Amino acid sequence: MEKVVVLITGCSSGIGLGLAVRLASDASHRFKVYATMRNLSKKERLLESVQDCHADTLEILQLDIVDPLSLAAATQRIREQRVDVLVCNAVVGLMGPLETYSYQAMKNIFDINLFGTISTIQTFLPGMKQRKAGKIIVSSSVGGLQGVPFNSAYCASKFAVEGLCESLAIVLQEFNVHISLIECGPVNTSFLTNLQSTDPEGSTLQGLDPETHGLYRRYIQHCQGLFRDVAQDTEEVIQVFLEAIQAPHPPLRYFTTQFFMPFTKLKLSCPDGSEYVRAMHKFVFSGAHA
Numbered sequence: 001m002e003k004v005v006v007l008i009t010g011c012s013s014g015i016g017l018g019l020a021v022r023l024a025s026d027a028s029h030r031f032k033v034y035a036t037m038r039n040l041s042k043k044e045r046l047l048e049s050v051q052d053c054h055a056d057t058l059e060i061l062q063l064d065i066v067d068p069l070s071l072a073a074a075t076q077r078i079r080e081q082r083v084d085v086l087v088c089n090a091v092v093g094l095m096g097p098l099e100t101y102s103y104q105a106m107k108n109i110f111d112i113n114l115f116g117t118i119s120t121i122q123t124f125l126p127g128m129k130q131r132k133a134g135k136i137i138v139s140s141s142v143g144g145l146q147g148v149p150f151n152s153a154y155c156a157s158k159f160a161v162e163g164l165c166e167s168l169a170i171v172l173q174e175f176n177v178h179i180s181l182i183e184c185g186p187v188n189t190s191f192l193t194n195l196q197s198t199d200p201e202g203s204t205l206q207g208l209d210p211e212t213h214g215l216y217r218r219y220i221q222h223c224q225g226l227f228r229d230v231a232q233d234t235e236e237v238i239q240v241f242l243e244a245i246q247a248p249h250p251p252l253r254y255f256t257t258q259f260f261m262p263f264t265k266l267k268l269s270c271p272d273g274s275e276y277v278r279a280m281h282k283f284v285f286s287g288a289h290a
């Protein structure tokens, strides 16, 4: 039987790495996985994780989603000359008070999280439309559905990706191409250590007003508590990706956790946003997750 060709971005760590390993190790060898990463010197972790020889189910390719030449080169290396399932997973985070973000840091976030995702979809979408078949799975976040304090630029980039996918989904209905967002809460990956964050004790905050400084310190404590108490294991989240990959008609959104659903629902029950803002303020700054 012909294998399902899956291309995943951002496989050097975290969810991308875990998903690549899971699909390449599938007992019935149903998938051919192109696990891509921008820096091939990081491929050892993936190779160690797959352990056995997966010559027929796994290939590792260099792919930097913000580099058009890299995208073109990776496309050329796909032997089957098609991608059945595209997983847009590569991302960078940015955390800190808005006043401390450099223009370059914000541009980087949008270049990777939004424009890199768009370029990747643009590369593989024409083939899917032509074949009238395909799935695009996008790693998203509760931070793409609701604002999270001190994550304003990251959330803005993820909100943009939500708008991108929701808009595309309507047109893609005509082509039997399905686009799905996987809405993750905190997941035990290297995301927190990989993200660019403002050190709450560092010099960048010197000019900041003391009140915002104090709130940021409290947010960091809340965030650490949240990851300690409610973060999901990568395996649990990967199950949701598998569900989307295998569903004949996957919906636009999958939620890996119900934990944030009461907040998400507030956007609908109180469209002017005031209840959400109050509830999230209480959740973050009341000390429950510190």
Ligand SMILES: NC(=O)c1ccc[n+]([C@@H]2O[C@H](COP(=O)([O-])OP(=O)(O)OC[C@H]3O[C@@H](n4cnc5c(N)ncnc54)[C@H](OP(=O)(O)O)[C@@H]3O)[C@@H](O)[C@H]2O)c1
Pocket: 009, 010, 011, 012, 013, 014, 015, 016, 037, 038, 039, 042, 063, 064, 065, 066, 088, 089, 090, 091, 092, 112, 116, 139, 140, 141, 142, 184, 185, 186, 187, 188, 189, 190, 191, 192, 194, 195
């Ligand atoms: N972990 C969480 O708590 C959490 C929560 C909500 C949503 N998510 C979502 O889950 C997805 C995966 O995150 P993760 O937790 O697995 O984080 P991660 O371990 O930090 O992985 C991010 C991956 O993206 C790659 N990447 C960054 N820029 C790239 C570029 N220009 N081209 C190609 N690859 C690039 C990184 O490669 P390098 O190693 O080269 O930097 C890394 O492989 C993201 O979309 C994120 O928004 C995660």
